[in-house]
C-alpha cells in the first residue's frame with residue numbers, strides 16, 4: 365500500500381478519475397465527497413490542524429475507487445484510519461463520540477447471547493472455533509453454523525467447529541473505523557490473548573477478518589491462530605454438503621470487505637451454487653460490485669446516505685428475476701434489509717438447504 369503522503373499527493377492533483385465509482389459521492393451528489401476531494405482533505409488535515417475533518421467520514425471503505433485508479437491508490441484504507449488525526453485534534457465526528465461504549469456493549473451482548481445459545485460448544489482451545497458477527501442475531505447465526513458444520517462432520521469430521529470462548533465477540537472494526545487507533549490496539553491485544561490456543565479462528569464478519577489479517581499485525585498484534593472467513597473454511601466441504609431442500613433462485617451480493625479486500629469472490633458462489641438451483645448475478649458484481657453503505661460507520665455518521673446507497677444497490681436488480689438476495693456479511697444483510705430486500709445470509713441458506 366502507498367504511504368499516506370504519496371497517496372494524498374496523487375489524489376490532490378488528480379482530475380477525479382474515480383468519482384463515478386464512489387457510492388457516497390453518487391448518493392450525495394456533492395463534489396466535496398468525491399474520493400479526490402476526501403483524500404485532498406486528509407492531506408490538508410495532516411498538514412494543518414484547522415482543515416475540516418468532516419469529509420473523512422463520508423467513506424465506507426468499499427475500495428471501489430481503487431479499482432478505477434491507475435496509481436493503485438486506496439482511499440478507503442487511508443480515510444478510515446486517517447480519522448485518527450481528527451480524533452487527535454478533537455475534531456472527530458459527533459455521531460461517533462460514544463462509539464467505544466456502544467461497541468463494548470454490543471460486543472459483550474453478542475458474546476452473552478452466543479454463550480447462552482451454544483453453552484456446550486464453547487472453548488478457548490480447539491483445532492477450529494467460530495466467532496459470530498456482533499451485528500444481527502449472533503446466537504441464531506452461531507447455531508446455524510453449528511448445524512451446518514455438524515451435518516458436514518457426519519461425512520467429513522474435520523468440518524466440526526466449536527465456538528470461540530471470548531469475552532467480547534467482535535474483532536474491533538468500529539474502533540478502527542472511527543480512528544480510535546490506541547483503543548483498537550489495546551482491544552486487539554486483549555482479544556489476541558483470548559484466542560491464542562485456537563488452531564483456526566473462523567469468522568463470519570468480512571471486516572473483522574480483514575482487520576485480523578492485516579491491521580492486527582500492522583498494529584503489532586499478530587494473531588496466533590490462522591484466521592479464515594467462514595466461506596474459506598467451508599469451501600473444501602462444498603461438495604459434501606448434504607443438500608436436501610435446495611432454494612429455487614437467489615441473487616448473490618458481493619460484500620466489499622469479502623470481495624475487494626479479501627479477494628473472496630469464488631468461495632461464496634461455490635457454496636451458494638450447491639444450495640440454490642439458479643444463482644442470479646447483479647449487473648455489477650465481483651470487483652465492480654456496488655457497496656450497500658454499511659461500512660466505515662456510515663449508517664451512524666450519515667444514515668440517510670447509507671440508506672440511499674443500499675437502495676441504489678438493490679435497484680440494480682430486477683425483483684422478478686431474483687426475489688431473494690443472499691450475501692455473506694451481517695452489515696450488508698442489514699443494509700439490504702433496510703432497503704426493502706428479502707435477504708438472507710449465506711449460512712442461513714446453507715442451513716435451510718441441508719435441513720430435514
Ligand code: SF4
Nearest residue numbers: 375378382400433437
Ligand atoms: S484514488 Fe486514484 S483516481 Fe481516485 S482521486 Fe486518487 S489518484 Fe485519482
Ligand code: SF4
Nearest residue numbers: 386423424427429440
Ligand atoms: S473507498 Fe468507497 S466510499 Fe471510500 S472514497 Fe473510495 S469509493 Fe468512496
